[in-house]
Amino acid sequence: MASVPDFCEALQARSAELRRKVHEERQKQEAAQRDLASVEDEVAQLRKEALELQLAADQQRQERKAQREAKVDVASLKKEVSRRQTQVRILTEELARTQADVHRLVDEAVARAEKAALQQEVDMEKQWSARKEAEHEKLRQTEEKTLHQQEESARLEHEIRVLPPRTAVVQLFAVLDELRHVRQVAASVQSCRKEEEQLRELRRRRLCEKGEKLVQLDRDAAEQRCQAAELQAAFEEEARLEEAELTERLERNRKRAERTEREASRHLKELRDAARPEPNEARGASTSLPPVAPGSRSAVHAEFALVGALKALDQELGSQRFGLRQNLRATGL
Numbered sequence: 001m002a003s004v005p006d007f008c009e010a011l012q013a014r015s016a017e018l019r020r021k022v023h024e025e026r027q028k029q030e031a032a033q034r035d036l037a038s039v040e041d042e043v044a045q046l047r048k049e050a051l052e053l054q055l056a057a058d059q060q061r062q063e064r065k066a067q068r069e070a071k072v073d074v075a076s077l078k079k080e081v082s083r084r085q086t087q088v089r090i091l092t093e094e095l096a097r098t099q100a101d102v103h104r105l106v107d108e109a110v111a112r113a114e115k116a117a118l119q120q121e122v123d124m125e126k127q128w129s130a131r132k133e134a135e136h137e138k139l140r141q142t143e144e145k146t147l148h149q150q151e152e153s154a155r156l157e158h159e160i161r162v163l164p165p166r167t168a169v170v171q172l173f174a175v176l177d178e179l180r181h182v183r184q185v186a187a188s189v190q191s192c193r194k195e196e197e198q199l200r201e202l203r204r205r206r207l208c209e210k211g212e213k214l215v216q217l218d219r220d221a222a223e224q225r226c227q228a229a230e231l232q233a234a235f236e237e238e239a240r241l242e243e244a245e246l247t248e249r250l251e252r253n254r255k256r257a258e259r260t261e262r263e264a265s266r267h268l269k270e271l272r273d274a275a276r277p278e279p280n281e282a283r284g285a286s287t288s289l290p291p292v293a294p295g296s297r298s299a300v301h302a303e304f305a306l307v308g309a310l311k312a313l314d315q316e317l318g319s320q321r322f323g324l325r326q327n328l329r330a331t332g333l
Contacts, residue, residue: 099232106224
């Protein structure tokens with residue numbers, strides 16, 4: 001019977017020891033759970049920071065892409081401006097050549113018209129002078145003939161007075177024939193004078209027509225010069241408007257590129273500041289978390305390092321959970 005109390009005391013001591021071990025194990029488990037919770041919180045924080053870094057990196061890539069596109073747009077706009085300037089220069093040269101051709105054609109037409117009018121005037125002057133000389137010669141001959149007829153009439157009248165009546169009648173008829181011939185010559189002289197007046201009137205009308213044609217040619221030349229000037233002004237205005245529009249687009253793209261570059265620099269600085277480790281932040285963390293270099297030039301390396309650290313933490317947490325489960329199972333037994 002003496003062994004029963006000893007066995008009970010040993011059993012109680014064993015039970016107390018087991019209770020103490022269970023209590024210690026529970027305390028260790030609670031401490032491990034607290035550590036696990038803190039590690040999970042830290043992992044969540046690191047995941048959040050990694051997500052923010054990834055979003056910032058994506059935004060930075062988008063901004064760089066937008067910056068490259070803006071540079072491409074600026075280059076294309078510069079090429080377009082150069083092409084438009086070349087086109088405007090070609091059109092200006094073509095307009096200048098057209099104006100020179102128009103002026104040359106107008107001057108040639110005016111010169112030809114003046115030359116033709118002058119030649120026509122010279123021909124008409126020659127014809128009129130020749131006809132006038134012919135009419136004067138014919139008039140002189142007619143006057144001489146009329147004077148001769150008057151002298152002959154006076155002589156015949158004297159002879160009629162002297163001759164017998166029958167001979168006088170014959171001479172009288174002859175004189176009447178001569179007088180009729182003289183009247184015909186005078187009528188022809190009068191018609192020549194009328195024709196001369198008509199020629200003078202025709203010459204005056206032709207000179208007026210020539211002056212009107214010259215005035216019309218001058219008006220046409222002035223209208224063509226005005227049209228050419230208006231066309232040149234329209235071309236220059238259109239070229240100026242296109243150049244102003246392209247310059248404005250270039251300025252907008254340049255400002256957008258500068259703004260994008262400033263935002264990219266600011267985001268890069270923020271990423272560098274976020275990737276720089278703090279002294280108190282790394283305490284209590286796993287030793288498998290690789291540090292980020294403070295002077296890193298890119299946030300992509302920090303992002304990859306954080307992803308690797310998260311994977312290592314997941315593996316470590318999995319191993320800790322497995323160890324806790326094994327301890328709990330052992331305690332329950």
